[in-house]
Amino acid sequence: MAAILFDLDGTLIDSAPDIHAEANRTLAAERLPPLTFAQVRGFIGKGVPNLIARLLEASGQPFEGPQHDRMVARFTAAYETAVDLTVIYPQVVPALTALRAGGHRLGLVTNKPIRPTHAVLAHLGLDSLFETVWGGDSLAVRKPDPAPLLAGLEALGGGPAIYVGDSETDAETAARAGLPFLLYTEGYRKTPAEDLPQAGRFDDFRDLPGLVAGLLATQG
Missing domain, CATH: 3.40.50.1000 (HAD superfamily/HAD-like)
Incomplete structure (x- = not known):
């Protein structure tokens, strides 16, 4: 055994549909445009800090610093209930x-x-x-x-x-x-x-x- x-x-x-939806809600809170499902799906697998860094990079934003930390905190807080999809x-x-x-x-x-x-x-x-x-x-x-x-x-x-x-x-x-x-x-x-x-x-x-x-x- x-x-x-x-x-x-x-x-x-x-879980990619839920992650995509929550990623775009997190971007919207920062007044950044949404990303496609294929883009976000490609960012999954290395943890939330990496996911947020890739979201920012794809949005043309610095992927380190206060904005990154704020988005990590927001995404993580919402992630626990992101299960419906x-x-x-x-x-x-x-x-x-x-x-x-x-x-x-x-x-x-x-x-x-x-x-x-x-x-x-x-x-x-x-x-x-x-x-x-x-x-x-x-x-x-x-x-x-x-x-x-x-x-x-x-x-x-x-x-x-x-x-x-x-x-x-x-x-x-x-x-x-x-x-x-x-x-x-x-x-x-x-x-x-x-x-x-x-x-x-x-x-x-x-x-x-x-x-x-x-x-x-x-x-x-």
Whole structure:
């Protein structure tokens, strides 16, 4: 049996519509024009401070300083309730349930702040599936620093482990933590899937339990 750790946004849930809506509300409060869904979706994955920096950069504004800090605070305060447009990717719940039934321990390691993370997990009914949850502000560093992933692994008791994510940041985090990485190809990745370091990839969560079993067999 293994510790299986997951990213959240772009891996288990599609939260881009909520993030896009809240990003544009944050821009509007600064009297800045809205950005497109595709633009904002491309900024997701490295945490709220990076998201706001990219919003400002795309708006032709300085991406450091008081305006950045003010927008981070505004976005973070609203983010906890930005859940209405977010959906679970198809077949996620059956896959996670099957992994738990097989004796695997599940954890979550995301760059989303911890309070919005818990809020969206509760809203979608996913909170009971994970034994440990780490957000982008749970430690002093966030992914791709490996510390949150290693902390999640330690909380699950160590042992054989796999990280499942959708992005360049997730691939780098797994590599730096020394963990095999399984890539969900339908998330927010911008790099071609074949160019990311990985132990395997999938586009349908029904395939995940078999990928996990096969990967553990080769490690055993």
